[in-house]
Amino acid sequence: MTTPMTPGIVSGRLAADEISRNFDDLHAPYDAHEARVAADRCYFCHDAPCMTACPTSIDIPLFIRQIQTGTPEAAAKTILTQNILGGMCARVCPTETLCEEVCVREVAEGKPVTIGRLQRYATDTLMARQGHPFARAEATGKTVAVVGAGPAGLACAHRLAMKGHSVTLFEGRPKAGGLNEYGIASYKSTDDFAAREVAWLLEIGGITVETGKTLGDGLSLDGLKTDYDAVFLGVGLGGVNALRIDGEEAATAAVDFIAELRQSDDLTMLPVGRNVVVIGGGMTAVDAAVQSKLLGAESVTIAYRRSRDEMPASTFEQGLAAAKGVRLLFNVMPVAIGDGAITLEYTATQNGKLAGTGETMSLPADQVFKAIGQTLTTDGGLVIEDGKIAVTDTGRTSATGVWAGGDCASGGEDLTVTAVAEGRDAAEDIHAVLMGV
Amino acid sequence: MADLTSNFLGIKSPNPFWLASAPPTDKEYNVRRAYEAGWGGVVWKTLGSEGPPVVNVNGPRYGAIYGADRRLLGLNNIELITDRPLQTNLEEITRVKKDYPDRALVVSIMVPCDEESWKAILPLVEETGADGIELNFGCPHGMAERGMGSAVGQVPEYIQMVTEWCKKYYSKPVIVKLTPNITDIRNPARAAKAGGADAVSLINTINSITSVDLDLMAPQPTIGGKGSHGGYCGPAVKPIAMNMVAEIARDPQTHGLPISGIGGVTTWRDAAEFMALGAGNVQVCTAAMTYGFKVVQEMISGLSQWMDEKGYTSVDQFVGMATPNVTDWQYLDLNYVTKAKIDQDACIKCGRCYIACEDTSHQAILMSEDRVFEVNDSECVACNLCVDVCPVENCITMVELPKGEVDPRTGQTRGDYANWTTHLNNPSAQAAE
Numbered sequence: 059m060t061t062p063m064t065p066g067i068v069s070g071r072l073a074a075d076e077i078s079r080n081f082d083d084l085h086a087p088y089d090a091h092e093a094r095v096a097a098d099r100c101y102f103c104h105d106a107p108c109m110t111a112c113p114t115s116i117d118i119p120l121f122i123r124q125i126q127t128g129t130p131e132a133a134a135k136t137i138l139t140q141n142i143l144g145g146m147c148a149r150v151c152p153t154e155t156l157c158e159e160v161c162v163r164e165v166a167e168g169k170p171v172t173i174g175r176l177q178r179y180a181t182d183t184l185m186a187r188q189g190h191p192f193a194r195a196e197a198t199g200k201t202v203a204v205v206g207a208g209p210a211g212l213a214c215a216h217r218l219a220m221k222g223h224s225v226t227l228f229e230g231r232p233k234a235g236g237l238n239e240y241g242i243a244s245y246k247s248t249d250d251f252a253a254r255e256v257a258w259l260l261e262i263g264g265i266t267v268e269t270g271k272t273l274g275d276g277l278s279l280d281g282l283k284t285d286y287d288a289v290f291l292g293v294g295l296g297g298v299n300a301l302r303i304d305g306e307e308a309a310t311a312a313v314d315f316i317a318e319l320r321q322s323d324d325l326t327m328l329p330v331g332r333n334v335v336v337i338g339g340g341m342t343a344v345d346a347a348v349q350s351k352l353l354g355a356e357s358v359t360i361a362y363r364r365s366r367d368e369m370p371a372s373t374f375e376q377g378l379a380a381a382k383g384v385r386l387l388f389n390v391m392p393v394a395i396g397d398g399a400i401t402l403e404y405t406a407t408q409n410g411k412l413a414g415t416g417e418t419m420s421l422p423a424d425q426v427f428k429a430i431g432q433t434l435t436t437d438g439g440l441v442i443e444d445g446k447i448a449v450t451d452t453g454r455t456s457a458t459g460v461w462a463g464g465d466c467a468s469g470g471e472d473l474t475v476t477a478v479a480e481g482r483d484a485a486e487d488i489h490a491v492l493m494g495v
Numbered sequence: 496m497a498d499l500t501s502n503f504l505g506i507k508s509p510n511p512f513w514l515a516s517a518p519p520t521d522k523e524y525n526v527r528r529a530y531e532a533g534w535g536g537v538v539w540k541t542l543g544s545e546g547p548p549v550v551n552v553n554g555p556r557y558g559a560i561y562g563a564d565r566r567l568l569g570l571n572n573i574e575l576i577t578d579r580p581l582q583t584n585l586e587e588i589t590r591v592k593k594d595y596p597d598r599a600l601v602v603s604i605m606v607p608c609d610e611e612s613w614k615a616i617l618p619l620v621e622e623t624g625a626d627g628i629e630l631n632f633g634c635p636h637g638m639a640e641r642g643m644g645s646a647v648g649q650v651p652e653y654i655q656m657v658t659e660w661c662k663k664y665y666s667k668p669v670i671v672k673l674t675p676n677i678t679d680i681r682n683p684a685r686a687a688k689a690g691g692a693d694a695v696s697l698i699n700t701i702n703s704i705t706s707v708d709l710d711l712m713a714p715q716p717t718i719g720g721k722g723s724h725g726g727y728c729g730p731a732v733k734p735i736a737m738n739m740v741a742e743i744a745r746d747p748q749t750h751g752l753p754i755s756g757i758g759g760v761t762t763w764r765d766a767a768e769f770m771a772l773g774a775g776n777v778q779v780c781t782a783a784m785t786y787g788f789k790v791v792q793e794m795i796s797g798l799s800q801w802m803d804e805k806g807y808t809s810v811d812q813f814v815g816m817a818t819p820n821v822t823d824w825q826y827l828d829l830n831y832v833t834k835a836k837i838d839q840d841a842c843i844k845c846g847r848c849y850i851a852c853e854d855t856s857h858q859a860i861l862m863s864e865d866r867v868f869e870v871n872d873s874e875c876v877a878c879n880l881c882v883d884v885c886p887v888e889n890c891i892t893m894v895e896l897p898k899g900e901v902d903p904r905t906g907q908t909r910g911d912y913a914n915w916t917t918h919l920n921n922p923s924a925q926a927a928e
Contacts (some may be wrong), residue, residue, distance in 0.1 A: 089890055099564070123793045127762040132796040455675045 061330065062356040067425050069329040071354025077325045077411075079351035084245040084378075085175055093179040100165060100171045107160035108173060113143035113479045118157060118173055125180055126186035134184030137177055142216045142462040142482070143147050143209055143256050144186060144211070147475045148178035149246045152341070154374040156475070159297050185254075190261035195222035197264075200492045203228065203286040205273055208236020209474045210292035211462025212259055213481030214488075218290075219264035221489045226286070227265055230272030236294060236464075238474065240317040243345040243363055245352075247320075272436075279438040283459055288488045291455070291462040292481055293446065295432035301337060312336060312429035319349055331425025334358045338393050338429030340370040347384045347429045358384045359421060363405050363412060365393040390419070398424050411479030434466055443468045453484030461488055497802035498809055499795065501535060501599075503776045504668040504693045504753055505564075506626040508599040511810050512766065512794050515757055515778035516540050516603035516629060516672075521577055523587035533777075535794060536599025538778060539694075541576035541631045542584055544616060549575045549638075555716035558705035560731060560739035565786050569731035571703045573723055575637045576605050579630075581619070589842040605631040605643050605733035608653055612658050617664040627668035630657060632683070633699020635676050635726045645699065645768045648674035651686035653903040658690025668693040674703050674740075680739040684749045691797065695743060696755035696778060698736040701711065701728025730782035733759030737772055741821045744773025759789075765796025770810065771817035832896040832909050833877040835859070835870045841890040842868060845874060848881035848891060856880050873903040 060070045078372040088096060100122040107226060108118040116137050124133035135143035153159075153174035164170035171188060176266045184191060200223045204215045209230035215225045231279070233239050245300040260267070271277050273293055282289045298311040322328050330353040341361035351358045360379060362369055366388050369376060390402040400423040434446055441448045441456035446468040453461040463480030470476040489495070501511035514520050515527050520767050521540040529537055543549055551574055560569035592600045602625045606612040620628060633746035634650030639646040644846060647653045653673060661669045671687035673680060675698040686697050702724050704714040714722030738794020743749050756774025761782040769777050782790050798810075807813050837848070837860075844866040852860040860881060861875035870881075882891045896902060898909050917924050 100565075102790070104787055104789075120789070123790070124796060127793055127797050128763060129763070129793075129797045129800050132793075132800045135796070170540055 060292065062354045063216050065332055066329045067283070069328045071330065072326075074326050077353065081244050081248070081325065081349075083248045085178075087182060088175055088179045088477055090298055093125055093130070093176060093331065094128075096172050096176055097122045097209075100126070101162060103162055107162065108171075111156045111160045112140075112282045113473065114144075114155070114314060114477045115479075116140045116483070120493070121180060122173070122176055124170065125176055130180045130183040131191075133176075137180060138184075138191060140482075141169045141240070141475065141478050142213055142259060143255065143474065143478050144177060145181040146209070146252065147478065149251065150238075150242050151370045151475050152374070153472070155372050158183055169329040185258055188339075192220055192256060192262055194220055194262060194264055197224065198222040198493065200224065200287045201226070201285075202288045202290065202488060202492075203282045204286050204290045204292065205277060205282070206230075206236065206294055206464070206466070207256070207267065207269075208235035208294050208306035208464055208477065210240060210294075210467075210477035210481035210484075211290065212256065213478040214215035214230045214290045214461075214463065214485045215264055216267050216268035216480075216484035217260055217482050218261045218488060223264070223483070223489070223492065224276045224281065225265045228271045228277060229267065229269045230275060234235075234267055234353075238377060240320055241313055241342070242320075243344055243349055244320055244350075272371045272437045273438055274414065275308065279440075279460065283457070287459075287492055290453070290481070290484055291438065291460065291461045292477070292487065293434075293436065293466045293468060295433035295460075295465045297433035299429065299431045299433060301392055301430065303392050303394055308395045309337070309426040309428045312338065312342050312427040315346055316342070316349065319353075325353060328353060331423070333422040334397075334425045334427070335421055335423040336360045336427045336429055338362065338427075338431075339364065339368075340429060340431070341375060343373045343427075343429035344375045344379050344384075346429055348379050348423070350427075351382045351384055355425075356421075359387055359389045360384055361392065361400075361421075363389065363403055365389060366472075381386070388420065393490070394421065395420065395426050397399075398422060400426055427437050432465070451483075453480055454485035497807060499535075499801045499802075501776050501810055501868065501881035503755065504670070505601045505777060506536070506601070508776075509597060510535035510791075510795055510798075511770065511776035512536075512791050513538060513599060513601075513755070513776060513778045514783060515633065515780040517784075518572075518574060518782040519783050522579065522584075522611060523591055527551060527598075529788050530595050530598050533791045534598070534788065536601065536626075536776075538601045538629050539584070539588055539601040539602050539625070541568045541634070542620070543576050543603045544612050544860075545581045548578045548777050551575055551578050551716050554718035556723060558715045559730075560705055562920060565727060568782070568785070569669060569703075569705065569727055570781050571705045571725035571727045573636050573725045573891050576603075576631070576634070584697060585619055588620075588625055591625075592624045600625045601627045601629050601668075603629045603636060603672070605633050605634070607658060608642055608647055611884060613657065613660040613662050613744055613878060617661060620860075621665055621667070625667075625855070627693070628661065628665060628752040630661060631672055631673050631699075633655075633672045633674040633697075634701045635674060635700055636724060645676050646676035647671075648683055648699070649677055654683050654686040655690035658687055662691040670696050671680070671693045672751070672757075673697040674699045675735060675758075677738055680742050681746045681749065684746070687800045688749050688752050691754070694755060694775070695749075697739055698732065698758045700728045701732055701735065703727035713900075728759065729763050729785075730759045730765075732760075733765060737769060738775055740769060741772045741818065743780065744818045745821055752775075753926055763794045763801065766794060766798060767813070770814050772821065773815040773818045774808075775814055776866040779890075801863040815875055827914060828912045829877055829918060830910045830913050831903050831914065833893040833897060834872045834875050835879075836883050836892055837868055837870060837881075837896045838892070839867070841887050841889055843890075843925055844868070845886060847884045847886065849885045851880050874916065875904065921926065 102119045121133040137434045157173045158170035163171035204211045205228045235252045257276040336347040373452040394401045404417045447462045449467045453463045461484040464477035465472045499510040516538040556574045634644030638644040671692040754774045756769030757778040760777045760779045809870045847859045848863045885891045
């Protein structure tokens with residue numbers, strides 16, 4: 059029988075029921091009573107810091123008050139008006155570094171109002187009880203191509219459809235959803251939530267989804283510009299940064315592992331190493347490491363080249379990894395992979411630059427994941443800035459009639475909620491341009 | 496989305512939420528902000544006679560009662576009517592009404608109890624273009640000592656007399672605002688109606704001392720070591736206000752007289768409850784003073800959602816719907832029998848129901864050695880105390896005993912509706928036979 063100790067990369071390290079428990083909801087949803095108690099802590103602050111911190115500017119005090127007064131559906135409308143993917147954002151937003159970090163009760167008491175969980179309560183309630191809450195405006199006759207059905211593309215398509223435009227949403231993968239569907243830890247999006255949310259979003263009407271097509275693969279920017287009145291690119295970052303070390307071929311992309319895990323019907327069939335090492339320090343690194351552990355890997359290590367303070371993954375994510383038994387190593391960088399082990403070199407900052415100290419260590423590693431960032435795979439001939447498509451505040455690219463948003467576009471953090479804001483704002487600008495308003 | 500448009504005495508407003516005459520409506524700046532925030536109407540802070548403006552204290556004007564976590568439950572105040580010149584207020588009212596023709600603007604007035612004073616101010620108010628007036632017969636502090644406010648509201652004859660003057664010298668709707676500092680609210684309401692009032696609004700604030708500073712040995716708010724009673728308002732007064740609204744709504748002599756409901760309205764639900772009891776609209780003050788004008792957004796979204804869920808398309812459809820179900824005790828069905836039932840799955844075994852019943856009620860809850868709590872139907876009088884003290888919602892419920900079944904407490908079979916007026920123990924009932 060396979061156990062966490064079984065050498066190599068194998069499946070079934072844990073029994074089915076244990077894996078099922080491991081991948082349960084990270085935070086159990088609130089029931090109505092819990093939600094009212096949690097909502098009661100909100101002070102209904104004026105010009106609330108939480109609202110300012112939210113990239114989609116959700117009126118958080120208002121929606122929490124609407125929960126207090128027993129109208130979670132109205133609360134959900136307040137949320138979804140600003141952020142149509144408010145359900146997913148409630149699950150995946152790093153609230154500890156956004157709204158909840160600046161909550162006056164966090165600042166004063168170290169105990170924020172649990173905004174993320176309350177947002178989930180409201181949006182879940184609405185999605186369970188009501189149909190789609192928005193209606194389309196009268197058809198404008200204008201057509202828009204949205205390339206990429208991730209958070210940015212979905213938010214853009216929805217806002218455009220609501221304004222009465224006819225949207226074709228192109229997606230290279232078999233399913234819409236982007237990183238919500240393929241790239242986020244499973245315990246943050248249980249019960250197929252990403253797919254359910256997409257289906258619910260599309261109920262607005264006016265959006266045709268075409269999968270298996272993306273820029274450079276079945277679609278050209280020139281062709282789209284000819285066939286549609288406007289184009290929005292939300293193509294994400296399809297490439298993975300390389301480690302550039304000996305034995306690199308033995309390492310796999312953490313995003314591919316996460317995608318495979320998210321699409322798996324039976325996690326007991328998903329192979330994972332006995333000794334797993336993840337190179338990187340962001341959310342993707344944590345998601346890959348924690349899920350490796352939950353699948354039954356005996357030892358899992360995150361190796362990050364800088365200090366704990368500089369780690370992009372939030373304190374909450376670091377704590378989550380540690381609680382699940384992941385070891386966090388700081389100030390180490392990989393130098394070689396081979397013979398079931400990885401060699402790491404300690405680092406230090408010298409003269410403002412990070413460099414190896416010459417001292418090395420070796421860790422057993424039958425599976426190495428690289429999670430040191432993703433790259434743009436196609437630029438479509440547009441002006442590029444720091445490796446991303448250059449855009450204005452409203453998402454305009456260097457080409458007339460072409461907008462871009464989400465991870466592929468310059469500016470902003472690579473967060474679901476930022477992508478939603480950018481897609482939404484680009485849609486508003488596209489609408490203004492198309493209608494001459 | 497439901498249509499919240501309100502038509503109160505012919506005064507139209509986009510929703511039934513008006514700001515009550517109070518500090519939030521004291522001047523143009525605030526009222527414009529209120530309208531921009533979405534308030535359907537405003538009752539301008541009370542104007543007094545021309546002449547030297549009233550003066551206010553320069554120490555604290557408010558005292559508060561808090562729940563845990565400093566939730567403001569009750570507020571009292573010793574502020575007087577507007578302390579700004581009459582002419583300034585009149586000019587501002589004129590400008591604001593002109594700029595917001597779709598919003599309700601009613602002017603609150605309090606002048607001495609003589610015809611000349613009313614005759615002098617009413618034409619000036621009429622000229623502003625405001626939609627109506629509200630007579631402040633309610634303020635219980637300061638002005639009452641000078642024979643105005645609640646000093647008038649406590650004497651029905653005065654109410655009728657002043658209302659008659661107002662109907663004589665003013666052409667638009669006259670609303671009489673009532674004080675709750677009175678034994679039977681129906682008498683001032685009847686007087687207002689007799690005087691020709693188009694509506695009554697209630698309640699004004701309640702005489703109160705919110706707390707005593709035990710170091711200073713003085714009531715709060717304390718002004719230089721002394722305190723004066725103030726007017727109490729906010730969520731805490733809502734039950735008192737709703738009863739008074741219902742009393743007027745169901746009194747045969749005042750039934751049908753339009754009512755503007757005031758007293759602790761904080762959420763959409765509070766508004767719906769006042770309106771179900773017979774209020775045509777509601778006025779709000781403390782919620783706005785606690786949370787700012789934006790709080791009306793929740794009232795609007797909540798009332799709208801509830802109306803949609805219930806299928807109401809206009810606010811008039813549910814106004815007064817609960818009034819016929821407010822009755823006298825003597826007409827309650829004495830054959831209606833319920834028994835408390837504890838949901839063992841929901842029970843968290845705190846024991847509060849047990850000790851409340853054991854120490855202070857009817858010893859109808861049994862406790863086992865392993866902390867299982869069960870109701871003894873043969874002792875349960877269905878008082879509801881266990882439901883009220885249980886910290887878990889819906890854990891204890893009152894289950895109706897079907898007709899024809901035997902109540903284990905009395906041994907009697909549950910019969911058809913019968914009330915005290917025909918009960919055997921009622922000497923009056925027996926005398927009538």
